[in-house]
Amino acid sequence: MTPGRWSRHDILDVDDWSREEFEMVLSTTEAMREVLDRPIKRTPVLRGKTVVLFFAEASTRTRVSFELAAKALSADVVNITSSGSSVEKGESLLDSVRTLQALGGDVIVLRHGSSGAPYFVADRVEASVVNAGDGWHAHPSQALLDAFTLRARLGTLSNKTVAIVGDVLHSRVARSNVHALRALGAEVVLCGPPTLLPAAWRCGHAPAGVRVETDLGRALEGVDAVMALRLQKERMSAGLLPSTREYARVWGITEARLAVTKPGAPVLHPGPLNEGVEIAAAVARGPRAVIEEQVTNGVAVRMALLYLLAGTEVPD
Numbered sequence: 001m002t003p004g005r006w007s008r009h010d011i012l013d014v015d016d017w018s019r020e021e022f023e024m025v026l027s028t029t030e031a032m033r034e035v036l037d038r039p040i041k042r043t044p045v046l047r048g049k050t051v052v053l054f055f056a057e058a059s060t061r062t063r064v065s066f067e068l069a070a071k072a073l074s075a076d077v078v079n080i081t082s083s084g085s086s087v088e089k090g091e092s093l094l095d096s097v098r099t100l101q102a103l104g105g106d107v108i109v110l111r112h113g114s115s116g117a118p119y120f121v122a123d124r125v126e127a128s129v130v131n132a133g134d135g136w137h138a139h140p141s142q143a144l145l146d147a148f149t150l151r152a153r154l155g156t157l158s159n160k161t162v163a164i165v166g167d168v169l170h171s172r173v174a175r176s177n178v179h180a181l182r183a184l185g186a187e188v189v190l191c192g193p194p195t196l197l198p199a200a201w202r203c204g205h206a207p208a209g210v211r212v213e214t215d216l217g218r219a220l221e222g223v224d225a226v227m228a229l230r231l232q233k234e235r236m237s238a239g240l241l242p243s244t245r246e247y248a249r250v251w252g253i254t255e256a257r258l259a260v261t262k263p264g265a266p267v268l269h270p271g272p273l274n275e276g277v278e279i280a281a282a283v284a285r286g287p288r289a290v291i292e293e294q295v296t297n298g299v300a301v302r303m304a305l306l307y308l309l310a311g312t313e314v315p316d
């Protein structure tokens with residue numbers, strides 16, 4: 001594996017990726033896992049490069065794992081959030097990013113509440129841009145770490161079925177996962193209240209290989225894996241749910257509801273969790289949960305992405 005075979009300048013979504021591109025990231029992630037298993041978790045492939053983490057929206061997992069990933073690759077890392085930066089004085093997103101580039105940023109990792117913000121920036125700067133989650137739209141590195149985690153558990157995604165349950169409408173994680181899972185050969189079942197499913201998908205226009213259900217029992221029947229999604233109340237207008245308690249009763253993932261999946265089907269959640277709402281505490285902390293594996297794999301996946309975009313050497 002050398003970064004020379006990688007042709008993309010930015011990582012904005014995975015919606016137009018080829019199977020080969022997914023395989024390249026997943027196999028590079030395997031190599032990065034080996035780096036992380038060493039006593040000294042460092043490889044010099046990004047020595048002399050600067051990775052800027054610009055998070056204009058809250059994050060724990062994505063921000064910290066990109067930081068750990070960049071440091072493990074020996075890059076210099078700069079962290080910036082809207083709060084405490086000149087964004088508070090009215091500086092535009094583009095001026096902020098151009099400033100960060102002028103200060104030496106080679107890769108800009110951007111999280112933003114507006115869908116499309118990373119595309120807007122990527123068209124206007126020379127640095128590589130990585131989308132760390134934009135509005136309702138896409139979260140490519142999350143989909144890649146989910147795919148890596150599922151493959152580690154299931155061996156392959158070909159001819160497997162993954163149920164994604166919850167607030168699909170507001171979920172950039174669900175959207176990117178649909179593309180990744182389909183490209184890697186899986187079928188997808190999307191399940192949630194009708195008000196939290198994209199209207200076109202609910203009305204017969206879902207992508208090929210994607211089934212939409214509002215009944216959780218039907219959605220979970222015989223699936224190989226389950227992904228619970230957080231209720232994104234911060235993105236909801238009023239009136240989409242009768243009540244959180246009602247939602248938990250009808251669509252919450254509990255041990256009893258999981259009885260109809262394939263035996264031992266793993267349960268994923270991108271985090272942060274609302275325990276007792278979209279997922280019962282007993283499931284989140286139970287033997288099927290791979291939530292911490294997802295978080296751990298996130299570092300290796302993000303190392304792979306940064307390496308493919310900006311790496312200058314093969315990892316030693």
Ligand code: CP
Nearest residue numbers: 059060061062270271
């Ligand atoms: N999954 C995810 O994006 O988590 P954070 O918001 O904590 O980064």
